[in-house]
Amino acid sequence: MDEETRVRLEKMLDDIKALLSAGDSAGLADYAGQQHPADLAEAYSLLSDEDKRSLIRLLPSELAADIVEELDTEDQTELVTEIGTAKASGIIGAMESDDATDLLSELDEEQTEDILKKMGREEAQEFKELLSYEDDSSGGIMGTEYVALTPNMKVDYALDFIRRTGREAQTLNDIYVVDADERLVGVLSLRDIVVANPMLKVSEIMHRKVVKVGVGSDQEEAAQLFKKYGFSALPVVDEHDKLTGIITADDILHVVDEEATEDIQKMAGTLSSDETYMSTRTTKHWFNRVIWLAILFLADLSSGFIMKGFEESLEAVVSLTFFIPLLIGCGGNAGSQSSAIMIRSLALKEVHLKDGLKVIWKETRIGLLLGLVTGLAGIVLSFLIPHAGVNWLHMGITIGISMLFTVMIGSVAGAGLPIIAMHLNLDPAVIAGPLITTIVDALGLIIYFSTARMIIGL
Amino acid sequence: MDEETRVRLEKMLDDIKALLSAGDSAGLADYAGQQHPADLAEAYSLLSDEDKRSLIRLLPSELAADIVEELDTEDQTELVTEIGTAKASGIIGAMESDDATDLLSELDEEQTEDILKKMGREEAQEFKELLSYEDDSSGGIMGTEYVALTPNMKVDYALDFIRRTGREAQTLNDIYVVDADERLVGVLSLRDIVVANPMLKVSEIMHRKVVKVGVGSDQEEAAQLFKKYGFSALPVVDEHDKLTGIITADDILHVVDEEATEDIQKMAGTLSSDETYMSTRTTKHWFNRVIWLAILFLADLSSGFIMKGFEESLEAVVSLTFFIPLLIGCGGNAGSQSSAIMIRSLALKEVHLKDGLKVIWKETRIGLLLGLVTGLAGIVLSFLIPHAGVNWLHMGITIGISMLFTVMIGSVAGAGLPIIAMHLNLDPAVIAGPLITTIVDALGLIIYFSTARMIIGL
Incomplete structure (x- = not known):
């Protein structure tokens, strides 16, 4: 918030408090009518709970509705409970129909029924219809104020x-x-x-x-x-x-934000939620995250089994283990990069299903270039760090080759799997970061140990 | 594309081709004037290169501008090169000023100068001013058609x-x-x-x-x-x-999409790009990704050094290595989840800087709940898989404890680091998925080996 906005807001707060303590409802209505609702709502949010209630009670429904429209869902439902359904019914009736419907759908069923009963029959019927549409359908976001x-x-x-x-x-x-x-x-x-x-x-x-x-x-x-x-x-x-x-257009701004949030949540491996972070309860957060975490846990087990399969090699050259986090880290990072880019491109319709093969070929080349850099870095690294019981060049070649292929696989799988998911009518965002990392981990380990067996001769 | 749209589009294509082959420029102008520019642009994109050029040449600048406004940057610049700066100057002059400026800024400097010279002095001056604003500033996206x-x-x-x-x-x-x-x-x-x-x-x-x-x-x-x-x-x-x-509002729709894309790209550890996936060259893709991949490579080295520090423990119990990908995988996943949620919440201003401590406390509890689940799963796993040379219960407790703490650290760091970044006036999206994974990897390994030393007594 810049200085000018802060000063204006403080002035507004003082004015409102003065009018409230004088109980001057006509003066309040005059004053509020001259402010932008969004500014008024901002001032409202800084009032004490008691002042909030008095302000809403003293203002005509029309002006109170302007403020309520701008509040968070949480604040809205709290307010309705405090002021009672009789006053709330007038305010909700004066709100824009799409905002009013959103609020009604968040209230307890009993409260909603109570409020609708206190409205005119036609108005109540209209809200019942609006409430019947899915939240994320066109009917769920539309308003009915048109000519x-x-x-x-x-x-x-x-x-x-x-x-x-x-x-x-x-x-x-x-x-x-x-x-x-x-x-x-x-x-x-x-x-x-x-x-x-x-x-x-x-x-x-x-x-x-x-x-x-x-x-x-x-x-x-x-x-x-x-x-x-x-x-x-x-x-x-x-x-x-x-x-x-x-x-x-302003309804659509919210949709665009919501859809991007949903994609980001899925890409990070959490169930999507339409509540804000702070208003979501800890156990709800836990539930949204634990399901994917458990699925990925099971998938990550494959890495353990692969390493168990190469137990003898590991016992012979313990140095092999030092490079495992680096190797699977690089492969996973390359995969996260290409999957995020691809999922976003699919969502914005910049890439279409028919481009699948072109994308794979492009990622193969990008992955090759990325793999060459990380692979060479791996060889240099092997030269710099002494290993017990194994020739540095053998070790370097092992690391270089497996780095090259793991990063390439990461790039191609990261871009390819979301496209395959879309072909199967699944949401591409689900095949995202963590899942791809897990797949690349497993493949990377197999490549690494197989190469080690061949080159170092374990 | 649904059936109805497809049929309509094919009909439009046939009509346009017939008018083109008859060279009927008046008829074309009449016909095009009745269509929505977005539909017309879709039909245009399906024409042969030759037909595209004739259509643009035959249409009055006003109508050609409507089509050009709807094209991708790539198609626009190609078209300008083909039809020459004289015709292009008329069309660009007839475009909405914000779209026209975007196009001019994509052309070669020479082309742009040529086009501006062919415009009226006042118009050229206006474009020069519009071109002087940064692409992502308010001046860069504004138009000048207002009353x-x-x-x-x-x-x-x-x-x-x-x-x-x-x-x-x-x-x-x-x-x-x-x-x-x-x-x-x-x-x-x-x-x-x-x-x-x-x-x-x-x-x-x-x-x-x-x-x-x-x-x-x-x-x-x-x-x-x-x-x-x-x-x-x-x-x-x-x-x-x-x-x-x-x-x-439609300018802002693009901004909202762009900003979400930028955040997603940063969160996946790539430099952000404002071109589409297909129009970006392979080497450009490589460049955008390799920098972060190299930074993360260096960060991942820490894991190797940590493991080298515990070389003796690893030599004594090779089984320890089997759980490493699982442990750092789970910690990294928990970190990716909370960082993605937090970065999005910060971007949408649902969470504010002053909420920092509340967020950390919330993540501590969420992380504890997640860590308990994965920790218990780790103990069960140790029971199911036989380990050479180590008591399964000791191994299980080691895995359980380190899993609990690593997942907790992942959750807290994932949400906390973006907030700290914002405090330091850095973009929180930069402290995202891959970087947090790397940090959690290193901390997880230290916890794991330290616990193993204590419990198993290595």
Whole structure:
């Protein structure tokens, strides 16, 4: 936070505290109406628990909703419990429908029912519908604040209609046109309407090709469409092509963040979680991590068995063991690099399934170049460190060759396995860092001991 | 690609080919004008090289620009070289200024100069200014297509002004107000203007608190402001508070993707690259990866030296070596998990620097729970596998204890080191997966051999 922001925030805090202690609800409403909700929420988060409750109680629902929209889920649910369902119902009704739905889905079932009962019948019905969609579907992230015209409206009437109904709309860059059955038939912008001849019909100036997304489709599909077309909003339709909501660019920002987080979590070998780090309980964290850790434990056992198989070689030349962490470390690192790059490229659709063979060939060459460097370094290392009972050159060649092949295998497997996973309709991010490291460990050890047997003659 | 899209695309391809072979440039312009540029670009990418060139040559610059905007950098630069700087200059002039600047910055210096010379003086000057900003600064991603009113305009005049000048603006959700020195003094929406009394002045209805960003600020700062305030556009000002451009939500989508990619690349230990996987040359890939691989190679040497220090123990009980890959594997995996989670939480500002001690305490408990599971598994394992020359229980306790502590250290170091890095103003993503694995390897080995000495009495 820079100095200017800090000063402004402190001033705001002082103002709010003064108005609160005077119990001046009209003054508070005036004051809050002039601030940006995000700033107000920031000041709110610095108030004492008691002041927080009084502020929300004194503000009109409309303004309280602006603050609540900006809070973390955790703070939101806590607040609802404190202020009771009667006050909460008014505030949630005044929130943007997508934010309100997110909050309702986080509350206890009993609380949600209570709140819906206190709303108007139509409003409650709308929330019930919104709550029925999966969290990560297009229906789950859409809002219902949009303006819909009909094809036969005259342009001047449409403009007047927008004036009267558009105040709450999330965007006026895109205004939709629906027929008598509420089916989406066109789209136009406020700009189109403002510049058009007022006597024309909406159907004469609207664009009929509307890019849209199904209510049950994955949110990732909506994100891809946003990236491709550069929209400010995307309409969502049900199975009968009926307009049911819109997704705006700021919803998609959250989706993009969420999807990247999910990939990163999977790549690190943890179950993905949509809660924040601090709000997740220790035992939940443990559960998310222990499953992959156990799977990898079992996979790592193979390394032990491989070494047991070469027990005699190890007994003859204990020096062999010194290079094991280095060897499997380098192979694993090369694998982590190429798998992370490949998984990200697949997620951003920069690499496609059909590129599989080209990728393998590219990684073979990259791996060869990387392996040559690490292999040579291994030979130099063997020269610098004296080994008991074995010729340094034999040892060096053993290390160099196995380093070369292990790093190459790491590069190729790191990029190739995610592609194979995608071919099998698995999420490529699951075949990531730790799993590849484990596979490369095992292969690296086999190469190492086999080479040692041949070169050193064990 | 679903069936419907495929059919539509094939139909479009046939239409374009027919118009091309007839050389019907007017028909092509008509046809292209009715398609969405993103669809048109997809069809374009499927044409033969010859057809691509004819299409771009036959289309008016305005429509050609729409297609070129959607292409990859690689395809763009190739096209410019093929069609020559004269035609390219017209097309680039018709592109959105941020896309045009990105393309110009990718061309050879000579090509860029040639193209700028063929533009009007004012336009060329504007591009020179845009090119002077860093790629990843707010100035580097902003566009210059916005509408700016002055405070003294009457509302009805302003609406007329927007009609005349707003056609090319990237958004009309936000319209800016500047004073005589072009300093940003207010903001309002087209909706505000449409619903206001036509006789009022702009200054009477505009919002005076404008959230803005400096032209030299990091693009990440702009992204954070978008996420906080949910804008559709963000104004960019120079050091004199003069309005110089706007950043729109779709620019930010790319920034968010880019930043996540950068973090993933750093976490996997590769230098970050802003090119796609396929368009990056093998030697460039090698260079991006070899530096970290070499650093980690050196760090991994420590493991070798530690083992050399315990040479006598290893010679006495070769069985000790069998568990080394398993032990350092588990520690490294626990470290990768917590570092990935922590780096992502820091990037999304879900965890703040001041939470450092809480995080360490939380990770200590998570690590203890994870370590107990893997430690017990280690003891069971020792029971199942016979060891020459050592009591299975002694061996089991050795493995169990070192597993417990290594996994705990992995968890705590994985979360703690990125936080320390941030305290030191380093990028936390650099202290990631591979580096933490290496550190945990070394510590794990020391714990393991020390425990073995004590318990087994070597």
